[in-house]
Amino acid sequence: MQDDFERIAALRKELEEANKQYYELDQPRITDGEYDALMRELLALEAKHPDSVAPDSPTQRVGGAVAKEYTKVRHLEPLLSLDNAFDAGDLREFDRRVRQVFAEVEYVVELKIDGLTVALTYVDGLMVRGATRGDGSVGEEITANVKTVGSIPLRLNKPVAKLSVRGEGYMPKASFARLNQEREEEGLSTFANPRNAAAGSLRQLNSRITAERKLDYFAYQLLSANELGLNNQIDVLNYLKEQGFVVNPEYKVFHDIEEVIKYCEEMAGERHRFPYDIDGLVIKVNDFDLQQELGFTAKSPRWAISYKFPAEQVETVVEDIILRVGRTGVLTPTAVLQAVPVAGSTVSRATLHNLDNIREKDIRIGDHVLIHKAGDVIPEVIRVLPEKRSGEERFFEMPELCPECQSPVLREEGEAAYRCQSISCPAQQREGIIHFVSRDAMAIDGLGPAVIQQLLDADLIKDAADLYALSFEDLVPLERMGQKSAENLLKAIADSKERGLAPLIFALGIRHTGVKAGKILAQTFGSMEKLQGAGLEELLAIPDIGPGMAESLVQFFGMESTERFLAKLQEAGVKMTADISARPQIFAGKxxxxxxxxxxxxxxxxxxxxxxxxxxxxxxxxxxxxxxxxxxxxxxxxxxxxxxxxxxxxxxxxxxxxxxxx
CATH class of the missing domain: 3.40.50.10190 (BRCT domain)
Structure with a gap:
């Protein structure tokens, strides 16, 4: 038993160091697979010795606790909002007010992350509470959810009696796009922007859901900093980094407001280059003595201001609304737009998500609308301009029959989506094959949607497994296929047989099961045969595998059609095991x-x-x-x-x- 406790201590130390290398230093030293294996071992040992579980154990990040309700938390100091500046004139006026008190001043300019304020409390070096901003004076306790955010340290590097930290919880653009895609495929409502997605994720009653959303956190403020001998904002940012927090590195120091204005204008043009949403910049007087002298109004500090970027909204016209049938049968309405440039690219289409969204915004074919890119990623219709209607606009109605196969379309109770009820729907088959050959799945180059459609039309394939039976003679007659293209495509299909278990799991298109889940399942089970035989409890015991995913996996592998499909793949020679030979780690930690x-x-x-x-x-x-x-x-x-x-x-x-x- 003593060996178990020694191993628990060693595993915690190794995982804590891995988290530090990943989040603080941006230099991971072990792979995701190695990290997951260590985490699984620690979870098993802590389950064996429940009294050994410490509040700062890395296992406390995986989520799973279900809160009955939110406890109200009174903040030690009010979390005040900032006054806004919308142009250079507002910034010069702010500077004028500051310089009425101090002739010389130094400004720190930080990115304004578009997320939500999260207040953290540490006692004797341990994180004991996480809370939302609420009304500024009273927030809601979300400690279990906050613990799932990997960039928030559970233990400080240098313990102090008490530490109160403020920062921004946010959802990276990639996580936002993936979450909305998954929700849309499941027929669920989508989030309007990463800020709403982050807020909804941190206020989940089930912290396992929060863990699945892959949130992040930047720390930027420290209460009672002067008691720690810190004299200015730069000192605070450096101290926070020393304590293990992630601080946004894009901050600058200026001595002249004109330099600040120039920087704000530059960043307005560069706002899309970051992997997270920013909606402006925060300008703060650096020196804390000067901050104290300047003081506060009833709602905001006089020593800081928020510069808000101009909203990037563009007017266009909805020329049509069309339907796409996805691989899960969901009918997704899409607006066909007059092409316009938005946030660095030309946009001609925008998803309308579902009929409820169309009705709520009263979007009609022919309407003039304002659009933007949600999260700088997804084109979205913000609102209609009804004052520009001519009377020729038309309402959109969801059809009773699938536009692809003429099967009934139904809306299940509790879902926003309408689904085609036929499992033989050609659109679902086509979308499933497109997914199967995609880059993160079986990565079959040269097999785009047009070629797949030709293969289906020619009755050469009925599902993705049939791709492995294609011959040169099958391919050459296809439009734009030529001899060389056919040879290359056959080679790509043959090469894909060696992709391995993780990409294959993702390629199967199982609901809720993405790229990372495919890797976790492959590393856990090692073969498709073992994964097929896994039960619900066995799946739920795996970190990062939530109830929805586990139920989908059991249901998917329990179907006779799945068994037949996998048998065809196996007969074709598709590799159904995970690689057991590790690559030399020549880039470890780099x-x-x-x-x-x-x-x-x-x-x-x-x-x-x-x-x-x-x-x-x-x-x-x-x-x-x-x-x-x-x-x-x-x-x-x-x-x-x-x-x-x-x-x-x-x-x-x-x-x-x-x-x-x-």
């Missing part, structure tokens, strides 16, 4: 950035090569970047790497590293 147009690899392929070898494929260059792989037309990331003196490799040089790894 953060690597890939930029520019690549010739040898697709972006996802080179990122996989990096991750398989223990590295992290990062999206931005920082001092912690090990090296940059630069292709043609590499832009600002290459310039930043050169400015920082970071090594820049060509694709050829990177390939040589892979050849030398043994």
């Amino acid at each position: 953060s690597i950035v890939v930029t520019g147009s690549l010739e040898r690899w697709e972006r996802r392929e080179i990122e996989t090569l990096i991750e398989e070898r223990g590295g992290k494929a990062a999206s931005s260059v920082s001092k912690k970047t090990a090296f940059v792989v630069a292709g043609e037309k590499a832009g600002s990331k290459l310039v930043k790497a050169q400015d920082l003196g970071i090594a820049v490799l060509t694709e050829e040089e990177f390939e040589l590293m892979l050849k030398d790894e043994s």
